[in-house]
Amino acid sequence: MGLLIKGGMVVDPSQALEDQRDVLIDTGRISALEPPGVIPTDGHQVIEASNLVISPGLIDMHVHFREPGEEYKETMASGGQAAAAGGFTAVATMPNTRPVNDNAALTSYILAKARQAGGPRVYPVAAISQGSQGEKLAEYGDLQAAGAVALSDDGRPVTNPQLMRRALEYARNFGMLIISHCEDLHLSGSGVMHEGLVSLQLGLIGIPAAAEEVMVFRDLTLARLTGGRLHIAHVSTAGSVALIRQAKASGLPVTAETAPHYFSLTDEAVRGFNTNAKMYPPLRQAEDVAAIREGLADGTIDCIATDHAPHSSLEKDVEFAVAAKGIIGLETSLGLTLKLVQEGVLSLKAAIERLSTAPARILEVPGGSLAPGAAADVTLIDPNLTWQVEVNKFKSKSRNSPFQGWELPGRAVMTIVGGEIIYTEGGR
Amino acid sequence: MPWPETQAIRKDMPVSFRRKDLLGIADLTPEEIQLILDTAVSFKEILTREIKKVPTLRGKTVVTLFYEPSTRTRTSFEIAAKRLSADTVNLSISASSVVKGETLGDTADNLEAMRPDIIIIRHSASGAPHFLATRLKSSIVNAGDGLHEHPTQALLDLLTVREAKGRLDGLKIAIIGDIAHSRVARSDIQGFIKMGSQVTVCGPGPMLPPYLEALGTKVSRSLPEAVAGADVVMMLRLQLERQQQMYFSTLREYARFFGLSLAHLKLAREDALVMHPGPLNRGVEIAPEVADGPQSVILDQVTNGVAVRMAILYLLTGGEPSGTAH
Numbered sequence: 001m002g003l004l005i006k007g008g009m010v011v012d013p014s015q016a017l018e019d020q021r022d023v024l025i026d027t028g029r030i031s032a033l034e035p036p037g038v039i040p041t042d043g044h045q046v047i048e049a050s051n052l053v054i055s056p057g058l059i060d061m062h063v064h065f066r067e068p069g070e071e072y073k074e075t076m077a078s079g080g081q082a083a084a085a086g087g088f089t090a091v092a093t094m095p096n097t098r099p100v101n102d103n104a105a106l107t108s109y110i111l112a113k114a115r116q117a118g119g120p121r122v123y124p125v126a127a128i129s130q131g132s133q134g135e136k137l138a139e140y141g142d143l144q145a146a147g148a149v150a151l152s153d154d155g156r157p158v159t160n161p162q163l164m165r166r167a168l169e170y171a172r173n174f175g176m177l178i179i180s181h182c183e184d185l186h187l188s189g190s191g192v193m194h195e196g197l198v199s200l201q202l203g204l205i206g207i208p209a210a211a212e213e214v215m216v217f218r219d220l221t222l223a224r225l226t227g228g229r230l231h232i233a234h235v236s237t238a239g240s241v242a243l244i245r246q247a248k249a250s251g252l253p254v255t256a257e258t259a260p261h262y263f264s265l266t267d268e269a270v271r272g273f274n275t276n277a278k279m280y281p282p283l284r285q286a287e288d289v290a291a292i293r294e295g296l297a298d299g300t301i302d303c304i305a306t307d308h309a310p311h312s313s314l315e316k317d318v319e320f321a322v323a324a325k326g327i328i329g330l331e332t333s334l335g336l337t338l339k340l341v342q343e344g345v346l347s348l349k350a351a352i353e354r355l356s357t358a359p360a361r362i363l364e365v366p367g368g369s370l371a372p373g374a375a376a377d378v379t380l381i382d383p384n385l386t387w388q389v390e391v392n393k394f395k396s397k398s399r400n401s402p403f404q405g406w407e408l409p410g411r412a413v414m415t416i417v418g419g420e421i422i423y424t425e426g427g428r
Numbered sequence: 429m430p431w432p433e434t435q436a437i438r439k440d441m442p443v444s445f446r447r448k449d450l451l452g453i454a455d456l457t458p459e460e461i462q463l464i465l466d467t468a469v470s471f472k473e474i475l476t477r478e479i480k481k482v483p484t485l486r487g488k489t490v491v492t493l494f495y496e497p498s499t500r501t502r503t504s505f506e507i508a509a510k511r512l513s514a515d516t517v518n519l520s521i522s523a524s525s526v527v528k529g530e531t532l533g534d535t536a537d538n539l540e541a542m543r544p545d546i547i548i549i550r551h552s553a554s555g556a557p558h559f560l561a562t563r564l565k566s567s568i569v570n571a572g573d574g575l576h577e578h579p580t581q582a583l584l585d586l587l588t589v590r591e592a593k594g595r596l597d598g599l600k601i602a603i604i605g606d607i608a609h610s611r612v613a614r615s616d617i618q619g620f621i622k623m624g625s626q627v628t629v630c631g632p633g634p635m636l637p638p639y640l641e642a643l644g645t646k647v648s649r650s651l652p653e654a655v656a657g658a659d660v661v662m663m664l665r666l667q668l669e670r671q672q673q674m675y676f677s678t679l680r681e682y683a684r685f686f687g688l689s690l691a692h693l694k695l696a697r698e699d700a701l702v703m704h705p706g707p708l709n710r711g712v713e714i715a716p717e718v719a720d721g722p723q724s725v726i727l728d729q730v731t732n733g734v735a736v737r738m739a740i741l742y743l744l745t746g747g748e749p750s751g752t753a754h
Contacts, residue, residue: 318533
């Protein structure tokens with residue numbers, strides 16, 4: 001007996017498909033995709049999907065689940081539930097746990113915890129350098145064999161350009177992707193927010209856009225030198241968008257992501273010393289937001305990833321300068337992206353491409369497609385369900401979202417991983 | 429005798445002061461600034477009396493909570509509170525004890541539980557007073573937060589200039605020094621602009637952050653240019669550790685190009701005032717003969733600080749004379 005999703009609108013960028021289709025899932029795979037009524041219902045469990053969008057499962061290639069080390073902020077289980085509620089069928093977890101995921105044993109531990117939790121697929125990203133200390137290469141081959149899909153020193157950016165060069169070169173032996181958190185730590189200094197008018201007025205030390213851009217330029221240059229596969233994480237500035245656009249035009253196979261907060265908020269959100277608007281890179285200015293939107297629209301920025309970074313009140317209910325950086329995003333990402341669709345920045349198909357097909361392609365993992373034979377990772381989206389963000393209803397253990405109270409157009413109502421329903425909205 | 433002067437002021441005032449807290453000049457309207465200055469003028473008279481004390485805040489408790497060392501601001505607030513007959517408690521918390529100690533929120537909650545009326549806070553983190561203000565019922569007065577604001581300093585500066593010049597509108601104010609790290613500059617820039625003055629800032633390039641023009645100031649890279657024709661020259665204290673952080677080259681060169689000498693002062697208007705929030709680095713940002721010269725109003729600033737702080741405490745407690753019939 002299979003699972004038949006009937007009456008919905010399939011939006012599948014991998015097949016350039018946006019039409020009424022019924023989807024049949026059997027033994028964890030998409031077994032048929034046909035016009036309405038073609039697939040007989042008999043014997044199948046039927047999911048009524050009229051007025052819903054049937055999307056390949058959403059993939060967030062940049063999240064921080066805090067297990068091991070800071071389980072009070074998030075665990076593989078709570079993070080997985082937050083992801084599922086946000087419509088995500090897969091996440092890539094960053095290595096800055098405690099200890100850092102720089103070895104095969106820890107990668108295996110993370111995967112074991114994820115299996116126990118039974119939520120979305122989890123793809124560990126391992127460290128570029130041992131302990132993310134920026135000194136010695138980690139064991140990429142071992143890490144890959146244990147299940148790591150990419151390498152990053154996210155949160156502790158690689159300062160030494162020689163190390164970044166060696167990492168790009170060595171990762172080629174295993175065909176692994178290097179995900180770069182581009183931040184020049186000397187330029188960002190003791191900065192706690194974007195350097196601009198707001199930082200000047202609030203008396204908070206600024207992080208100039210240049211702190212990101214000089215590193216984007218460095219890493220693009222090193223990718224060209226080495227032939228390594230480079231992905232730029234959480235792009236936040238107009239200058240970075242321009243650099244990446246130029247590199248792509250010159251044929252460099254670089255990819256890039258941005259996070260919903262960078263196309264939804266400016267540094268104005270920090271006013272009132274709101275620690276839920278503190279993250280690195282910081283919220284930028286209106287012209288940066290406009291450039292990020294343009295980069296998403298023209299494909300310079302390949303995908304949307306949340307940089308979901310849970311912190312508790314211990315880290316956030318304090319003075320701005322000492323507050324932890326980072327915000328959660330899994331349960332608002334789809335809504336904020338659909339807001340872009342509503343505002344005419346992206347078509348629905350492009351939005352789903354940025355949230356699903358593109359990250360699957362970049363990470364070279366299953367998903368991102370509803371073509372027969374593909375893994376049955378599916379997200380059902382109600383594009384007409386306007387809802388209000390209420391952080392206390394989040395599945396995440398943490399509440400650090402600047403979007404509290406926002407009205408968002410559309411949300412995931414069902415999340416299916418490998419043919420198993422892992423989330424239904426409101427007990428549907 | 430109760431307190432006829434300020435009673436009269438409140439009756440005649442076009443606006444009232446209905447704030448719970450004084451957090452920054454950014455929040456204040458020109459009318460509110462006017463009210464504070466006028467109230468301070470009437471309080472200044474008390475400072476000339478033989479018995480420098482009125483019962484206005486009898487029964488009120490004022491706590492000073494200082495997370496940064498400060499002699500003059502804390503003393504000024506304490507004298508202001510005592511002259512209004514408030515009970516004062518001074519808490520100095522060293523930064524090192526904060527590291528191992530309780531959070532700012534917990535300290536604040538504990539203080540609040542003792543039912544103070546006003547908490548005056550100085551803290552190295554920008555926004556710390558705002559953090560308390562949203563959390564506590566007590567009135568919060570910002571006595572300097574990080575690089576953000578030092579509103580009572582700006583108010584005493586405004587009072588000092590208004591007293592000497594008879595007005596604030598149309599004056600040319602030059603503020604010289606480390607604008608980037610100065611909460612005094614941030615409050616003064618806003619205060620003088622709100623009251624109709626023109627402000628020019630000047631200092632070494634690294635100390636002039638981007639977007640200063642967006643605040644409504646002119647930005648000059650040359651001290652002689654900034655000072656030329658000024659009615660007021662305000663020198664900021666140089667923090668010597670900024671040298672290690674690459675904000676200036678050497679003290680010698682700083683004094684030569686960004687310190688106020690008599691020769692520089694001659695470029696300003698003949699009746700220009702010289703101001704400094706203190707404490708002075710004599711021979712660095714200000715030549716001794718300028719600091720002690722006839723145009724210096726540096727000590728008037730200190731005197732006015734007490735009057736302005738009395739006015740703030742009075743207005744925040746509702747301006748009702750304590751112990752008199754309602």
